[in-house]
Amino acid sequence: MHVLRIFPDCSSSFATRSVLIRKLPRCTNSYLSSGQLVRRYHENATLKDAAAVVVGAGPAGIAVVGNLLEEVKDDGKIVWVDEQFQGGRINKFYREVPGNTAVKLFVDYAEALKPFRHILNTAHKPNAITELEKLPQSGTCSLSYAGDMLNLLTAGLRQHPRIQTVEGKATSAHLDLESKRWTLTTNSQPSSIIAPLVVYCTGAFPSTTPLPSSSPPIIPLDTALTPSILSTTIPRDQPFTIGVIGGSHSAILVLMNLYRLATTSHPLLKIKWFTRHPTLRYAVQKDGYIQYDNTGLKGKAAEFGRTQLDGDVLLTSEAGKFITRIDCSGGKEQEWTLLEKELKDCQGVVQAVGYTPAPVPEVSIGDDKPLVKLEKDARTGAFYVEGEKQKPIGLFGAGIAFPEEVVTPEGEREYAVGMWKFMKYLRKVVPEWVEASKA
Template identity: 45%
Template structure:
């Protein structure tokens, strides 16, 4: 089968993939292949609908109206809809992520109706770069899922391949040998309705929670709610390396900005941590009836695990996210030298570098990325460097870099 040609191939239909589509369409690309197994709003919709956001509603609104194609979708969607529901919320407060997930699904439905969008339901398994021509081209191979159980392969030739492939919760090995210690998936702990049915209500349970940032505090909050309401025999051992850190809203000589914007606690997580988990409050707080904090450091970490984990029935790691595996990427058909694990992310242009010698690297033509796997590197007025992760942050980043791609 002869490969079809497209102006771009966008891999992934979560918030970043949606934002990429909106920006490329606004810039005038008229045949964009969009590849995803399900087109259902991504991990936010599948896994995190019950999670309280750390983003104000007004920033979800700014994402939804961030491109002309998005605004056209909003105007053409019958009322009531996900967009009108967002508008009714307090714009200066956070909200449950199901509102943002519904917005993503509505934008996806609208994008897929556009003539310039080629929907490909499947998974990119590999892509090869031909860099011998005046305009380098990628040949993208897709394992396509049809209407039956049969799977067919599709190939697309394009000068632009954009990876919005997402990330998964980081799951290191359990730190000690413990036959009776079961791993509890972070995604499960972040879904109270699922967590309720996962943990037995009539058995003694001790959950080890490892981590000290946003997802760890949300895990502690959800487990605490179960312990105080429906699982009276549930107890929590909380292993953390650092004190709780909060986002701080500032207005000074640098203007209005947020210290620890991407790493500090916000919203409900911040409120719960400040009221219940601080060292001077935990011993007397209601959460302290169920949560035992165990400060750890590199020097004593393994000793403390060895002391406490044998008393636990489950362990959940809430220590961040790791990029999901990328497709196999090659140059000039050389399958003996795949490059995907060697790539260096360059957020200044939203592209990738490939090391090719000591202290040297080549720009990989036509390969770009966005989203939680490939976010923008930002520096605050104090010089602190963070990775900017969030719906509106993705949009702001793409508004800057997409014109370079086109």
């Protein structure tokens, strides 16, 4: 179950809302290149007749918009808000990351919906999808291929007559209980959009945890996942020891990148690997399903883990010449002591300790109870007011921030994260969302 914590400062959101309702002109000052001051007045525009608003244009937002185009009838307009419309984090930060899912699943994602197929059929060839189709379909590929495919779909969707895009940030959402309409506020134009259905696909960013004060500077995980930037961040001609904290997919990819640097351009590089799990977990193909599909290592990370890092393998592997494992399995106190001791002589540290949902636009409901605690049903994707699960409010979430909860055949609960998994899930739930928003 996801809990969405709603803003502590309700007064500011009230103020914003009353301004929006009265549609006060906003005044901004800017300079022309000639240096002449120009005063501009922008009328805050409200878009009143949207069928749905989607916040976020990563893989989840793209899939939600495509599904809504199929499910919302009567030519209802779908408003789509993002600051960049660049395929989300996969395209922005992970283009040099090896994919962990089969190429075929990226193709399946791109071909899953009628509006997507129309975009592919009318796009000039060769294009991102023809490039994907050329690759061995059961193998994996660089995420740059997926990024290009997401860009192709985004560009096509932005041309669709029923889609209106807003380049900006969604800042708040308010539900009017009488009309059952949301007003989504943006920092752009239109500055507010009224619709019965709102979907948050706002993504997640690398988590960080407190480190001892003696720790070296942090090298961001996004940098460590991008070899071309990582190689210029770490000096080549002087000894450099880097700490890597974490034991799951991203941490193994970082270790793989660092090992490659150490064996090529950065011979003076050493790595201290802080992990709570000296042995690794892999996704395993079983009869008709993949065990540890959402938690185990896959693709190149699995291969590197198995051959270079796992348990005793590290003691004799090539990577073991550069990587020293610091066993943090003895509990939090011991882990802190080890971090204090071992990070002292490092010159940089990478934290690969998971991903945190991005802050969502503030939510308020009704005039008498603006501050509400929302929870989310991780099966249906619907948010609801705490304790009122039966009452749909027309607010939903998807993607890495709000994934579907699944139960594995072994009875373990996992979150289903991956582009094809988002698509499969959305095919199932978006018709229910549209139906619920009519009530």
